[in-house]
Amino acid sequence: MIRDHFRVLTIDLSTGQRTIVDLDGRDTVAGGSGLAAMLFEKYGFLGKPWDEPGQPLIFAIGPLTGYFPLMSKTVCAFKSPYHDQYAESHGGGRSALSLRFADVDALVIIGKAASPSALIVGSRQIEIKDVQYLWGTDLQVAGKVLRRMFPGSGHRTILRIGPAGERQSPMACITADTYRHFGRLGGGAVMGAKNLKAIMIHGDASFPIPEGNDYVKVFEEVHTKMTDTDMMSKYHDLGTPINVAVLNGIKALPIRNLQATADPATAGITGERFAEVALLRNAACAGCPVGCIHIGFVRERFQKENRYLYRQISYDHELIVTVGSMLGVMDCFEVLKLIDVAEKMGLDVMSPGVALAWATEALAKGFITEKETLVPLAFGNSSSYQAAIEHLALGTNDFYQILSQGTAKAAARYGGKEFACVLGQEMAGYATGETFFVSQALGLRHSHLDSSGYSYDQKPKGKTVEDAVKFLVNDEKGRVFLTSMVSCLFARGVYNDELLGNCLKSVGYGTLADNMDTIAEGIQRLRWKLRVRSGYRPENVSIPKRFTEITTWKGKIDETLLNQLKEEYGKSIMSMAG
């Protein structure tokens, strides 16, 4: 509903108390990223550990959620078990529209349930249920039971965690509606620490649309751009995996723990190859006619006779790189099997892939032995990696327990820091050069989506460090405003400032429309303030030697440029934090 304030539902799992509060701030923090930061400032404890029961787990939507196409994401904020600092993770599925139609702008969960529980939220329902019988179940089993238990098929979201989240691994994700995730920085562990197996949000309310003709008119304009032009065709066609062949072609694809940046064998895992042999169908987040979710299949012979089962698994560029090329697994069905194991365990797929790539090299170089890895990790050996991902989720031995805290922590203990492919967290699927490496290493979410450093790297040379820093800061600002609306960042080419302004005005948020730049800057500063006050220091972030050893289409990495950029961007961040 259009409001000049925020309607926030807070739930204390320790006491069972549920409260709806109206909070001011619409014209300063807008929603989404801005609202989540504002709520963390109000409810969170920057100086206390991430698993302190009082720490909030926040889900926030924005002023345009559900009103326009691709305004279909939710921002999740928490203190991260990965680095014990403020963190954001974004997810889609039906989460955003379910929150919209449950008639809350944000959900704030504090406290810790006495026993494993599920939270049920709707426009006329707020309930905490004991589900201890689900503790320990993988995500497939949990999903099936939860769907049976709660009403609202099609018009609800079910957010849940697997064994990795229950064990509070910083690599644990929150899965939304089977195929989407609040993937990175350990949101799943935060739910685990709260004894919260699942959150079911039923979107069962409806609202009158804004008066006048403007809204319907602007909607048509946005919808046409999303569907009748080629602006979104990349996502509608091969999806993000189109990048695999492109990056391989310019020697910028992370391969075998970043020992290489191009390899003809990657032909087996390109977007084109997936589409040809493994793509089963597509799906969409609610409110998105583009439908970028690509779902592949694997079938498994489980008896000597011809008896098979099959599974449907969503894939993306990032996943293909981290459990495919980074592990030397160059067959799309083997990649899907690895994604499937991580999904069932409730692990973010990207981090385990990079962690096991490091472990493979560490094993080969003698830093660790098979006593630690339990299975013979070797590039290309998919069945070993399937077992290792389970070990990682379950923390089978000391080695896997430490590795599941993050690759850098394992490297600090066992050695091999110089080839741990960590940029703030396990690297994303781009080896494009200095700007991307610095952007992910220092970025607030340590995500390739914080700013498009990978795209800047591909622009012509001759730019100065100052130019690059300016680009990173400005690009982040634009994205922060979009993630406060909350738009899917795939729509960033469509939602330019003018169109966003028209959207906001058409639903009655004229003040937001007139002050987009100032508001974006304010949100950007607020997020950095929280991050820095929770302990972040850019100078403490290191970029391992491996990143300087690679060769891309541009040639060798320029170490001097990398260091200067890191230092200067770090200074800018500290200045934004105030």
Next chain:
Amino acid sequence: MKILTTPRMERCIGCHSCSLACARLIHKRLSWDAAGIRIRSSGGLSTGFEARTCFACDPAPCVRACPTGAYSQRKGGGVVVRKKLCIRCGDCAKACPVDAIYLDASGEPFVCIHCGRCVPYCPHDCLEHTEMARGASGPAGNETAETGEVES
């Protein structure tokens, strides 16, 4: 008269654009419920989607069930609803054999009026606004309907 059919639901990606369009354009609501067509997953996202919408019955059981005459038979199948006469009893929804009528929290019924306004918003052409002979496969028909064939 034309009716709304859903002959290619196997292509559905669950974006809800059809429901949102109906709510926005016909009922002036922001909703995925208060609409003449609603999308549900049929037992989890891995099993695909189904549309809940009017099968254009003739005679329509909901017309017979309506105690006030708010529902009347639409020529060519389906119903015409005069909401001014509706007393929010919910008997129409109870009578509908395919769960096509949504009642909001106040009991206001929402049912497809077969206008076809939702059709262009479907990115995969799952929906069709078409003349349909009685005895055809119905709005939930399958891919063969694309060629105009009628399943017996």
